[in-house]
Amino acid sequence: xxxxxxxxxxxxxxxxxxxxxxxxxxxxxxxxxxxxxxxxxxxxxxxxxxxxxxxxxxxxxxxxxxxxxxxxxxxxxxxxxxxxxxxxx
Numbered sequence: 642x643x644x645x646x647x648x649x650x651x652x653x654x655x656x657x658x659x660x661x662x663x664x665x666x667x668x669x670x671x672x673x674x675x676x677x678x679x680x681x682x683x684x685x686x687x688x689x690x691x692x693x694x695x696x697x698x699x700x701x702x703x704x705x706x707x708x709x710x711x712x713x714x715x716x717x718x719x720x721x722x723x724x725x726x727x728x729x730x
Contacts, residue, residue: 649687651683651686651687655668655672656668663675663678664678664679664682699719700719700720700721700723701721702719703718703719703720703721704717704718704719705717705718705719713729713730714729714730715727715728715729716728716729716730
């Protein structure tokens with residue numbers, strides 16, 4: 642479904658040969674994985690989406706994001722004073 646919408650998808654089935662002691666430490670649930678290691682690995686696969694396009698951030702841009710979660714929406718507002726407010730509607 643994601644590929645049909647032109648979303649880049651990466652899949653790697655982890656087996657015993659992938660245990661490196663850094664990112665993946667075992668084959669049990671969760672792989673004993675380093676979250677930082679997983680993030681760095683994925684970011685390296687898709688530099689286009691993990692690269693900053695400009696130096697502005699949500700605070701500089703005074704961004705407002707809305708996240709719809711069932712019957713409620715979470716409105717997150719950033720201010721250039723480094724304040725963040727969240728409103729649930």
